[in-house]
Amino acid sequence: MSDKKHPQKILVRMPNWLGDAVMALPVILGLKELFPTATIDIAIKNNFAGLIGLLPLASDVIALPDKNLRLTRSGRYHTALILPNSFRAAWDIWRAGIPERIGFAGDMRSFLLTRPLPRPAKHSMSQAEYFKTLALAAFPGFQAGGLKLLAPGLAINSAMKLLPKENTPLIGIGFGASFGAAKMWPAERFALLIDRLDELGSVVLLGAESDRGVEQKVLGLSKSNPLSLVGATDIQTLAGVFSRLSLYITNDTGPMHLAAAIGTPVIALFGPTSPAETKPLDKNAEVIYHGADCAPCWKRSCPLDHRCMTAITVDEVEKEAIRKLWLP
Structure with a gap:
């Protein structure tokens, strides 16, 4: 099995707004279902890092604040899924040296991605569906997990x-x-x-x-x-x-x-x-x-x-x- 089909070390770059980050959590849960043995870490803003501890899979998911993205250059990750549409999000992942960089095209950032995927039309779906659409295009067979957070x-x-x-x-x-x-x-x-x-x-x-x-x-x-x-x-x-x-x-x-x-x-x-x-x-x-x-x-x-x-x-x-x- 190739690493592209079954990546074992995945970094998910989360959205920058709290609401968007919550709506993106079903992607994390779905990836854990699809790749149960994979390491899936999360790059998320420092002040939202506590959000990850509310997931039922908290012990398997690590919050990685953006400022520490430079630490990934050691080769820790093979694949990055970039949920935000911004140039900066793709630029940070590219600088981190992650070989497989997947995200929606646009914002003049396609050259930073190894798999720039066609972006859905603006306002054509819910934000949650938007994130799920990216994950499905990136990983065939993906199904979003149900979202239920638990306060520790x-x-x-x-x-x-x-x-x-x-x-x-x-x-x-x-x-x-x-x-x-x-x-x-x-x-x-x-x-x-x-x-x-x-x-x-x-x-x-x-x-x-x-x-x-x-x-x-x-x-x-x-x-x-x-x-x-x-x-x-x-x-x-x-x-x-x-x-x-x-x-x-x-x-x-x-x-x-x-x-x-x-x-x-x-x-x-x-x-x-x-x-x-x-x-x-x-x-x-x-x-x-x-x-x-x-x-x-x-x-x-x-x-x-x-x-x-x-x-x-x-x-x-x-x-x-x-x-x-x-x-x-």
Whole structure:
């Protein structure tokens, strides 16, 4: 058997966004099914490395931060599967000296790849299917694995130290969006929703350090006193928090995908992006999306009146939250 058909040392270059990285995890699981005896390592951003520890195959998968790609020049890998479309991702793998370099063509990077594969038309499939399409073209017989992440016991213990001890439903709120303000439901609507949800359970605000500005605006508008864990969790602790939540209401963000993969009931608010492409992989996740004549536009900031997000009312989100919390 040739190494090209049955590679024994594979490096997977993961996407740079958290949500995309979560949607790419079925590729890792599928590769382990296809090549059960192979070493499969992952090149992933440092701040997302904890994501790999949530896989059921964590003991067989190693997170390899990008800055250490130079270490692979020793000949450790024969094959690299490059999931991002960027020139830089292909350039890093080429510099690492990995003999077999597989990825979609485009972005003037085909000369860096030994197998530049035809890229599907833009917006022609979901992001998860996009990654699966690349893996299948690279490795005939590939089938994506099902995605179910598990928060480690230590992560759950860390989360429980942060969360309220009351025996009431825990409702998480994700009001940020690292991609840009266009994805954000208005802060005043989140504040009003939080006040209403405060009567149903304990509300917990979640987000990255970069969400501090929005956090302060929401807290300033809210009449209640929700617990804020903004900037207080790494990936694994956040997974532990999600494992304890009864519901997570969020914009279209990376943590949305993480929560859905953990199995947390999710209500996702979509506007400038397309649910057909980036909705959570969990079929039980609820998407609220009204669209607009200009949506999806994929813009980071709205040049108009944010109509795609303001079309979502507090009443309908509250109604869906009650349904999720109290109906089987």
